[in-house]
Amino acid sequence: MGTPRGARLPPTELAAPLPRRYGRAVPPARFVADTSLELVAHRLAFLGYDVATVRGARLEDLFAAGRREARTVLTLSARHPRAFADVAAIVVPRGDAASAVRAIASAHQPAGAPFSRCAPCNQALHARHPMEARGEVPGRVLRAATVLHYCPMCGKWYWEGTHVAHLRVWLERALGHALPGAGMEKEQP
Numbered sequence: 209m210g211t212p213r214g215a216r217l218p219p220t221e222l223a224a225p226l227p228r229r230y231g232r233a234v235p236p237a238r239f240v241a242d243t244s245l246e247l248v249a250h251r252l253a254f255l256g257y258d259v260a261t262v263r264g265a266r267l268e269d270l271f272a273a274g275r276r277e278a279r280t281v282l283t284l285s286a287r288h289p290r291a292f293a294d295v296a297a298i299v300v301p302r303g304d305a306a307s308a309v310r311a312i313a314s315a316h317q318p319a320g321a322p323f324s325r326c327a328p329c330n331q332a333l334h335a336r337h338p339m340e341a342r343g344e345v346p347g348r349v350l351r352a353a354t355v356l357h358y359c360p361m362c363g364k365w366y367w368e369g370t371h372v373a374h375l376r377v378w379l380e381r382a383l384g385h386a387l388p389g390a391g392m393e394k395e396q397p
Contacts, residue, residue: 237316240273241282245300248282250327251309251382254375256318260330271295282312306382313383322379322387323372326359333357333366341365 239259241249249259259282262273267285271292274281281297288297300308319325324333336358338350345356345365357366366372380386 235317236319237312238277238279238319239282239298239312240270240277240279242270244284245282245308247305248300248308248312251305251375251379252312253325253327253330254323255309255313255379255387256320256322256324257312257316258319258325258330268292271297280316306378309379309382310384322376323357323366323368326362326364326366328364329359329361331359331361333359336365 237257239249239252239257241259241261242265243261243263246261249261252259258279260273260277260279262270265273267283267287268289268291270281270283271289273279274295274297275292281295282300283297284300284302286299298312300312320332325331326333334357335355338345338353338356341356341358342350345367349356349367349369353367358364359366376387
């Protein structure tokens, strides 16, 4: 019927520990912003966040895009239209991109690794062999790189160069800590 109190069970009869679950997995954050926050949007994209930019949008258009695409609105405006009360919004302070990036990054999960998205068109980058970029990137890059990254939407090529190094320094200063990994070169096609 049972085991007498104080008796030991043989190891084969011990139950395996139950897996621990601490709530549902948090999905990566998805944002939408207008061009007034393009610098913040690009910096967040470099950190791996999914940030769509809507050009020439009024506030209501931005909230409509947020609702339609299930995105959080990034805005400079403290106004939140009543018709869009169900759409989440973050009011970004004007003039301090570093503190805005720090606040958003500390509260939300990115969609990918740093430098894994094309900042202008917000697409995930694809790892490609350097020879696929022949004629489109400098020869010194082709000779030095083991992998390049390509945006399937706009056709831009990305590699770990001085621009990425400068962005990495800016982002690390803004966040107050080092970015994970050594950058784009770690992935294999």
